Amino acid sequence: MFKSVRTFSSASRLSTRSKPLAFSNLADIKLRAPIAPTHKNFDVSPDHPLWAFFEGGNTSKAALRDGNDITQLEVRPWSMAELRRKSFVDLHQIWYQVLKERNIIGTELRLAESLEYSRAHHHKDFDEKLALVQKRIKVVLLERQTAYERAQLLDDVKQEYLEQFKQRYIEVDQANEVDMEEKLDRLQFAVFGIQPDLNDIDLEHDINVSFIKGVEYNAELKWGKHLQETGQNLAPLKSIVEQLPFLLKDTTEAVEEVIELRDSEVDVKMDKIDVIPFLKSAIGNFRGDGIEEEVAEDI
C-alpha cells in the first residue's frame, strides 16, 4: 500500500540546477538597506471599505478602544416612541448606522478575545444597547404592517363612513365647498389610495381594484351633487368611461363630456378585464405621458 522508498518527483528533478549558482559582475550589485517586515511598510488606500470596521475609519489610531472610554459615552438606545415617529427610510438609515457600529464592536471583541483583554464587558454592554435598537426597529415595522393588515378587514366601517361622507358632500353649502373638495381629495388617498395630484399616480402599481372603486365613488358623489343642484333627472353613470372624467376634470367639464357621450350614443359598456388597461392609457394620455417620447422619436 505505502511506498517504502521515497523519491523526488520527476518535475522536481527536472527543475533542479545542473550548474551551481554563481554571481557575475559583483561590482555592479549595490546593496540596499533591508526592508523590515512590518505593517508600516504597507500603504492602505484611505477608501478601503474595511476601514468601516474601525472606530474613526481611516484615521483610527487603535483597533481596540479602552473599555473605560466606552463607559464615557453618554448614550441610550432609541426608544419605541421615538422610532414610531420615523419613516421607513429613516428607520432603514438608523438600522445601518447601528449595524456599522456593531461591526466595529464585533471587530474589537474578536481582538479582545485573542488578547484576553479584561475590560471587554464594556464593549458587550454597549453592543446590547445597539442590538436593542435593531430589535425595536423590527417591532415598529411589524406594528405598521399588522395595522395595515387589520385595516383591510374594516370594510363595514369604511362603507359606513363613505355613506356618511356622501350625504355631507351632497348637502354642503356654498361657503364650505372648497373645504369639502379638499376633504374629498384626502379621503380618496386615505381609503382608495388615489394620489391627489394626477402626476403622482404610478400607472404600473397604483391602478388596482381599490383605485377603480375610488373612481366610481368620486364620480357618484360629483354626479349626485350636480343633479341635486340643477334638479335634472338624468340616469346614473353607467361605466368607467363615464366615471373617469370626474377624476380628471372639473365637475362642469365632466358633466358636459358625459352628456356629449350619451348624445353620441357610443356604447360605453366595458368588460371588467379591460378596465385597468383603459384607465392606464386614459390617465397616461391625459397627462401627456406618451407625447414627449413621440416627439423625441420624431427628432
Added chain:
Amino acid sequence: MSVWGAYTKRFQRNMDKVVPRAIGKARLKDQNMYALPTLEQTHPTVPKSEQKTKPEQIGILAGDLAYISEGPQKGTISRILRYMPEYDGVLLMDVTSKKLLPKYSWMENQTTHVFDYPEITPLSQIKLAAKEKHEETGEITYVVADELEMKGRYFDARHKKWLPRRFVKNHDRVEIPWPAPEDPVGDADSEQTKLIATDSETALETTYELQTLAKPSIPVDVVNELRNPHSKYKKRYLSEYQARVMKAPDMPLSNAQKAYLAKKAEQEAKQQALHRGRPITNLSEEIQSFIGEKMASHINKIDNPHLLEHLEGLSAIEIPDFAATQQKIRDAESAEQKPEQK
C-alpha cells in the same frame, strides 16, 4: 438576533446558556480558582432573565439609606452606593472588608496593599430607611420600612423619567421619596458622544404619518424578512405524517361486538324484505265511507259558489303521482284475484 459578544464555540459548552443557579457552587469554585486571595467571589450570580432593572422592581436606588437586618452589621443604617443586578445585592458605604490589592491596581494616593473594599450585601438582608428631622426640636429620627408599596406614577424631573410613588406598606401617609440621581458616569458633551449620538431635535422629528389605508406603510419585500414565510404554522395543508397523527386509528372489534353487529344486520335485512314485499291495497269500505262523510260535511258547509267552482276545477285535475298510485292499487288487486281464479 444575537449579541456579538455572546459568540459560541463549537466544542465548548456555552456557559451563558446554563442557568447559574443550576451549577451554583461549582461555578463559584471555578471562578475563584484564579482569584487573588481576599478577592474571592462569595455571592452566586442571578440569571440575566431574572435580574431586576427597574427602580419599581428593586424598590431602592443608589443614594437611599438602608437598615441592615441580618449579619454582623445588624442594626446599622448606611447609605447605598450601588445596586448590582447580577448579584441582587447592594454596595453599602459602611460594609467593607480589608482586601489585599496588588500594586498594579492601586488607586491614586494609595500607600499600602490593604484596602477597604465594599462588600456586597444581599437585598434580602436590608430594609429601606429614611431620615426625618423634627421641625421644632431638630431631632433626627429614622423610619425603617419593613415592606414597600408602589402607588401611582409621576414624572420625576431629576431622573427624567416616570417613577411610582414609594410608600411604607399599610401606611399610606408615610411616603419615602426617591433620592436624587447620582452624577452620570458618561460625558454627554464629549466629542465621542457627539459623534455617536443623535441630537434631540433630529430624534424627535416626525417623519412618518399614516395617510392611507389602501397601501402598506412598508415595502412588500421587507415583510418576508421580518416574518418567517416558511413557518410551519402558516402552511395551509397538512403533510401525510401530520394527517396520520391527527387521525385516530380504527380500533379492532371484539368477537362479541362482531356477533352483535352481524345479528343486527340480519334483522335489518329481514325487516327490509318484509317491507319490500308488502302489497299496497285499497282502503276498506268502512274507511272510504268515513272519509267520504267527513269531506261531504265540509263541502256542505261551503256557501260561496266561487269556492265550490274552484274545488270542482281542482278535482278535475289529474295528479300524476295519484294516478300512478291508483294504477299500483289496481295491479295489486288483479294479482290477488289471479291465484283465486286458478
